[in-house]
Amino acid sequence: MSGTVYLVGAGPGAPDLLTLRAARLLERADIVFHDALVPQAILSLALRAIKIAVGKRSGQHSTAQKFINKRLVDAARMYPVVVRLKGGDPMLFGRAQEELAWLQQHRIRCEVVPGVTAALAASADLGVSLTARGWSRSVAFLTMRTAAGARPNNWLKVALAADTVVIYMGAGEAEEISRALIGAGKSPATPLAIVEHASLPGMRKLAGTLEQLPALAERCGNGPVAILLGEVYREIAASGIIAPWLNQLSAGEQLSFSPTVRATRGGRAHSSNS
Numbered sequence: 001m002s003g004t005v006y007l008v009g010a011g012p013g014a015p016d017l018l019t020l021r022a023a024r025l026l027e028r029a030d031i032v033f034h035d036a037l038v039p040q041a042i043l044s045l046a047l048r049a050i051k052i053a054v055g056k057r058s059g060q061h062s063t064a065q066k067f068i069n070k071r072l073v074d075a076a077r078m079y080p081v082v083v084r085l086k087g088g089d090p091m092l093f094g095r096a097q098e099e100l101a102w103l104q105q106h107r108i109r110c111e112v113v114p115g116v117t118a119a120l121a122a123s124a125d126l127g128v129s130l131t132a133r134g135w136s137r138s139v140a141f142l143t144m145r146t147a148a149g150a151r152p153n154n155w156l157k158v159a160l161a162a163d164t165v166v167i168y169m170g171a172g173e174a175e176e177i178s179r180a181l182i183g184a185g186k187s188p189a190t191p192l193a194i195v196e197h198a199s200l201p202g203m204r205k206l207a208g209t210l211e212q213l214p215a216l217a218e219r220c221g222n223g224p225v226a227i228l229l230g231e232v233y234r235e236i237a238a239s240g241i242i243a244p245w246l247n248q249l250s251a252g253e254q255l256s257f258s259p260t261v262r263a264t265r266g267g268r269a270h271s272s273n274s
Contacts, residue, residue, distance in 0.1 A: 009115015014199040030079035069102040119166040122195035136163035164230035171225040174217030191237030
């Protein structure tokens with residue numbers, strides 16, 4: 001008799017943004033296969049579980065997907081509760097479908113536990129809604145990345161069609177994003193924001209325009225980054241406040257940073273500057 005594999009969303013990183021179901025499953029888990037970016041504070045909830053890192057990070061050694069699939073099936077045949085812990089939400093840019101299909105093919109019970117995706121956490125940190133009456137009635141979540149052998153990525157068409165766009169894992173392609181969108185007719189003055197480490201104490205955010213995107217992205221570190229683009233960011237893009245860690249900007253650049261105060265899940269005020 002095999003166990004059950006739970007594809008669990010770890011959310012953007014803050015432990016108190018986990019769902020109750022996710023936290024309870026981690027407490028019950030016999031073994032946890034987790035992404036590279038899942039913080040230790042979340043992994044520590046799985047007190048009794050074997051923990052195996054199987055995450056993928058751009059430019060670094062990562063575990064092949066077919067190997068992860070096999071490990072999940074093998075684990076389900078040994079343990080009652082197997083957790084595949086994924087950053088954000090499992091069903092968004094998390095290769096969940098490949099794992100679900102493999103588990104179903106091998107008659108392994110599986111369930112999906114949703115998580116807070118980075119776009120929502122970044123919006124909360126910015127204090128700007130993804131949608132706004134009269135400004136944004138459509139939202140697109142996209143990534144520029146394409147797996148080997150996959151069909152072409154039509155990200156540009158999608159980005160041009162939506163009122164608000166959130167680009168995942170795009171910091172390394174910032175120059176290409178800016179050039180492609182402007183070349184396709186998007187105004188260079190289109191406002192945008194960048195949030196790194198959304199929801200975490202080390203969160204950083206920047207705001208500017210599409211033509212400034214490459215310079216903005218260069219100031220990011222190695223953390224997960226969400227690029228948010230659209231007219232809803234016009235006000236923060238025009239704030240004119242520059243973060244202290246951007247003092248190296250050339251005189252011709254006018255990148256802006258707007259600290260806000262947000263309430264934490266515990267009810268305390270938290271200043272969101274770097």
